[in-house]
Every structure is written in C-alpha cells, then in structure tokens.
Amino acid sequence: MFFSVVIPTYDRQPILEKCLKALENQQSSSLFSDYEIVVVDDGSTDGTVEWLQSDSAKFPHVKLFCQNHQGAAAARNLGVEKAIGDTIIFIDSDLVVTEVFLRAHAEALDQGQKELGSDASGTGSEPARLFTYGRVINTCNFDNPTAEPFKVTDFSAAYFATGNVAIARHWLEKAGLFDVGFQLYGWEDLELGVRLKKLGLTLIKCPDAVGYHWHPPFSLEQIPDMIDKEIQRGRMGVLFYQKHPTWDVKMMIQMTWISRALWEGLTIGGRLNERTMAPLIQWLIQQGKPQLAEQVARIFLNWYTVRAVYDAYAESQQR
Structure with a gap:
C-alpha cells in the first residue's frame, strides 16, 4: 500500500x-x-x-x-x-x-x-x-x-x-x-x-x-472563541440531522429533550455561564488545573451547543 x-x-x-x-x-x-x-x-x-x-x-x-x-x-x-x-x-x-x-x-x-x-x-x-x-x-x-x-x-x-x-x-x-x-x-x-x-x-x-x-493551555481569553465554535457546531448539527434524520444523529447532536433538560438543569437555565463561573475557572487555572477548568467550562459550553441546535432547527422549520 x-x-x-x-x-x-x-x-x-x-x-x-x-x-x-x-x-x-x-x-x-x-x-x-x-x-x-x-x-x-x-x-x-x-x-x-x-x-x-x-x-x-x-x-x-x-x-x-x-x-x-x-x-x-x-x-x-x-x-x-x-x-x-x-x-x-x-x-x-x-x-x-x-x-x-x-x-x-x-x-x-x-x-x-x-x-x-x-x-x-x-x-x-x-x-x-x-x-x-x-x-x-x-x-x-x-x-x-x-x-x-x-x-x-x-x-x-x-x-x-x-x-x-x-x-x-x-x-x-x-x-x-x-x-x-x-x-x-x-x-x-x-x-x-x-x-x-x-x-x-x-x-x-x-x-x-x-x-x-x-492546543494552548486553557484560559479565560479562549472562552469567546469556544462559545462561537459551539454555536457553529450546533448549526452544523442541524444540517447533519437534515441529511440523516435518525434517532442516532439526534443523540449525537444533542437534539433531544433529555439533552435540553440536562444542560438547562446543570446551568440553572443558563445562569451558570461564562460570566458567573469565571471566578471559579480562573481559580482552578491558578491552582495549576487548566484541564479541570476546561471541563467545568464544558457545562455552559454544552448549553450553548444545545441552544444553538434548537435555534437552528426552528429557523429551518420556518424556512
């Protein structure tokens, strides 16, 4: 070969x-x-x-x-x-x-x-x-x-x-x-x-x-770009589902009521976000735990993904 x-x-x-x-x-x-x-x-x-x-x-x-x-x-x-x-x-x-x-x-x-x-x-x-x-x-x-x-x-x-x-x-x-x-x-x-x-x-x-x-060590300065990527991921997830409208794809892109309820619950309806969680994330980074800090940030990043999926899907239905 x-x-x-x-x-x-x-x-x-x-x-x-x-x-x-x-x-x-x-x-x-x-x-x-x-x-x-x-x-x-x-x-x-x-x-x-x-x-x-x-x-x-x-x-x-x-x-x-x-x-x-x-x-x-x-x-x-x-x-x-x-x-x-x-x-x-x-x-x-x-x-x-x-x-x-x-x-x-x-x-x-x-x-x-x-x-x-x-x-x-x-x-x-x-x-x-x-x-x-x-x-x-x-x-x-x-x-x-x-x-x-x-x-x-x-x-x-x-x-x-x-x-x-x-x-x-x-x-x-x-x-x-x-x-x-x-x-x-x-x-x-x-x-x-x-x-x-x-x-x-x-x-x-x-x-x-x-x-x-x-990838560079995680920092607060990266969060806006990470949020933008999650929003893009959500929008492309809807395109993925439109091409393959199956339950498996729905699960992958998190377009299910379970995912919506999970991340709405974990973020308290979006109240735990990049602003309110910034002090905890920065403290973890200062403690030499950037990877743990990034995993904590994933809580609200996933919320952005799921919200973007549902927003993009609603737009597609309107079109």
Missing part, C-alpha cells in the same frame, strides 16, 4: 512544523511501499504557505496545495483529489505523531483484512471494507507533546473521525467524500462516517497509531 497523509491547515504554522517533522521521521515497513504528505492550506494568513515554500527541502514528502478559505471539508476533498496513494490517512495539522505511526496503521489494516477475511471484502477488486482509527491524546505541552499520558477524557467512541484515521481511497470516493455544505465548525467527518457505515465498513481500533493533539 502507498499512504497519502492528508492534512488541512489554517493559521497553525508553529504546531504544523512539529506535525510535519514527526511525519518525516517515520519507521519503514514492508507493509507500505512509501508515503506522501498532502498539505492543503485553507487560506492561511500567518505565513504558512511562504514558510513551507522556503523550507521545502526539510520536508521531502510534503506536497503543498492551496485554496481560498472554504473549510476543512473542502480542504480534505482537495487533498484526496491531489493524493496519489491508494490509502488515505487523515490527521489534523495540530497533531504530533510517534515514529511508528504509519507502521501501526499499516499493521492494523493488514491484520484487519486477515481477521475479517472475505466478510470484509467487496466484489471484484474492491479493497476490504474496513478502516483503522488511531488514538488521539490531548495535550497543551508544546515543547514535548508526546510526553502526555492517555487520560479518561481522551477516550472517543466516534465511528469515523478525521483526527487520526486510515482508509482506502476507494471507499471515500464511493461514499462521495466530504459534504462541503459543512462550512462551519463540526460534524463533516461524522456525517461521512454515516455514509461509510451504510457501505458496511468495519472500524478497526489502532491504539499504537498515536497522535498528540496540541
């Missing part, structure tokens, strides 16, 4: 450099012949393109493509279109992987094909109906991101998420790639996952393919 690692990026030059250096330092394996790194710049304004062009000799596997700012879905689609590999690996540009990352995905794909056998195979020359999903560990350690241990909060039950996934390009193309209607934040990968599941693809967990997802 030949890997094409597709990475959309937007204004993340410092961590992207760590991401690409880690991918250039991969152990070889007889299971894959070679690999390329397809970086799609989504209209960055921080000098990402100029930096990559000037330092291209440091990244021999990298192929750079650019587009106007259209969102991650369009960027990933362009990456798949330009890729030459038969197997696509999606990661985000703030992910730093270990040196066995590609080898681990190759071994899991190979083992999955052997274990699932003909039950995983399509007709004719179609590749096996499976994909591998690696582990993502969140960290705010910029200097040494791979030193972060796995935490309970890093667990993901997602079926298909583009933070760390390997799949035959055949199935991406058969499913129709990403829906570029998801121009705001959230859900474009899980929506594609619904279509892949309908094609009968099996998820193979690949815990040895570890990626460390870096």
Whole structure:
C-alpha cells in the first residue's frame, strides 16, 4: 500500500512544523511501499504557505496545495483529489505523531483484512471494507507533546473521525467524500462516517497509531472563541440531522429533550455561564488545573451547543 497523509491547515504554522517533522521521521515497513504528505492550506494568513515554500527541502514528502478559505471539508476533498496513494490517512495539522505511526496503521489494516477475511471484502477488486482509527491524546505541552499520558477524557467512541484515521481511497470516493455544505465548525467527518457505515465498513481500533493533539493551555481569553465554535457546531448539527434524520444523529447532536433538560438543569437555565463561573475557572487555572477548568467550562459550553441546535432547527422549520 502507498499512504497519502492528508492534512488541512489554517493559521497553525508553529504546531504544523512539529506535525510535519514527526511525519518525516517515520519507521519503514514492508507493509507500505512509501508515503506522501498532502498539505492543503485553507487560506492561511500567518505565513504558512511562504514558510513551507522556503523550507521545502526539510520536508521531502510534503506536497503543498492551496485554496481560498472554504473549510476543512473542502480542504480534505482537495487533498484526496491531489493524493496519489491508494490509502488515505487523515490527521489534523495540530497533531504530533510517534515514529511508528504509519507502521501501526499499516499493521492494523493488514491484520484487519486477515481477521475479517472475505466478510470484509467487496466484489471484484474492491479493497476490504474496513478502516483503522488511531488514538488521539490531548495535550497543551508544546515543547514535548508526546510526553502526555492517555487520560479518561481522551477516550472517543466516534465511528469515523478525521483526527487520526486510515482508509482506502476507494471507499471515500464511493461514499462521495466530504459534504462541503459543512462550512462551519463540526460534524463533516461524522456525517461521512454515516455514509461509510451504510457501505458496511468495519472500524478497526489502532491504539499504537498515536497522535498528540496540541492546543494552548486553557484560559479565560479562549472562552469567546469556544462559545462561537459551539454555536457553529450546533448549526452544523442541524444540517447533519437534515441529511440523516435518525434517532442516532439526534443523540449525537444533542437534539433531544433529555439533552435540553440536562444542560438547562446543570446551568440553572443558563445562569451558570461564562460570566458567573469565571471566578471559579480562573481559580482552578491558578491552582495549576487548566484541564479541570476546561471541563467545568464544558457545562455552559454544552448549553450553548444545545441552544444553538434548537435555534437552528426552528429557523429551518420556518424556512
């Protein structure tokens, strides 16, 4: 197999450099012949393109493509279109992987094909109906991101998420790639996952393919942007439901009376919010517990998500 690692990026030059250096330092394996790194710049304004062009000799596997700012879905689609590999690996540009990352995905794909056998195979020359999903560990350690241990909060039950996934390009193309209607934040990968599941693809967990997802240490200054993302997530969640009006999707986007009652109750009808909880959050940060502070903030952030879902759904019904 030949890997094409597709990475959309937007204004993340410092961590992207760590991401690409880690991918250039991969152990070889007889299971894959070679690999390329397809970086799609989504209209960055921080000098990402100029930096990559000037330092291209440091990244021999990298192929750079650019587009106007259209969102991650369009960027990933362009990456798949330009890729030459038969197997696509999606990661985000703030992910730093270990040196066995590609080898681990190759071994899991190979083992999955052997274990699932003909039950995983399509007709004719179609590749096996499976994909591998690696582990993502969140960290705010910029200097040494791979030193972060796995935490309970890093667990993901997602079926298909583009933070760390390997799949035959055949199935991406058969499913129709990403829906570029998801121009705001959230859900474009899980929506594609619904279509892949309908094609009968099996998820193979690949815990040895570890990626460390870096983000700055949590602070009060980040909260307005986080609220905006949750509102975008809510709006895109309604688009997700309109495409797949099922109970499972309703549960995922939290468009149920249970979710509404839960977050209305936990926030006392929105009274526990970014203003009233700021002193507690700041105190936790000062105590050296930014991750706990972020989890506390998730109480009102989820309330914003659910409210945005219901507001967007009401607007769609009026239209």
